[in-house]
Amino acid sequence: MPLNVLERTFFMIKPDGVSRGLEDEIFKRVKKAGLKVLGRKKLRITGDQAADLYSPHLGKKFYPGLLNFITCGEVVCSVVEGENVISRLRDLMGATDPREAGPGTIRGDLREENVLNHEGIIKNLVHGSDSSESAGRELSIFFKANEI
Numbered sequence: 001m002p003l004n005v006l007e008r009t010f011f012m013i014k015p016d017g018v019s020r021g022l023e024d025e026i027f028k029r030v031k032k033a034g035l036k037v038l039g040r041k042k043l044r045i046t047g048d049q050a051a052d053l054y055s056p057h058l059g060k061k062f063y064p065g066l067l068n069f070i071t072c073g074e075v076v077c078s079v080v081e082g083e084n085v086i087s088r089l090r091d092l093m094g095a096t097d098p099r100e101a102g103p104g105t106i107r108g109d110l111r112e113e114n115v116l117n118h119e120g121i122i123k124n125l126v127h128g129s130d131s132s133e134s135a136g137r138e139l140s141i142f143f144k145a146n147e148i
Contacts, residue, residue: 004083009129010138011080015073016123040078065119077142089128
């Protein structure tokens with residue numbers, strides 16, 4: 001695989017980030033990292049979309065709480081493009097648990113003091129695809145080809 005591969009990925013600001021008004025700050029960081037936002041939209045995720053998005057976690061103890069959390073408010077879904085965008089965006093997001101995310105990362109710098117919601121689900125502000133396969137699957141849940 002070449003070192004620099006132009007990729008597209010799915011990136012979402014979760015309900016905790018939207019409710020705290022962090023959209024501009026988060027997208028500013030994405031653009032500052034040299035990544036291009038090709039499209040974005042604010043919406044409230046349906047139960048079906050949530051089940052599709054988190055299907056890899058089906059059957060896990062935290063799955064119902066995850067669905068409840070992601071559908072509790074508006075999110076911002078986006079398509080981000082850049083060289084090696086999946087790994088670069090994941091580095092920018094920081095560790096899944098914001099308490100372990102380093103300085104300079106979205107989750108590290110912008111985390112709340114209490115990162116657990118009432119169901120014990122981690123409020124970690126953002127989601128980004130973890131592979132090109134996941135990116136393709138996740139993008140297709142929220143975007144039609146003509147929206148990108």
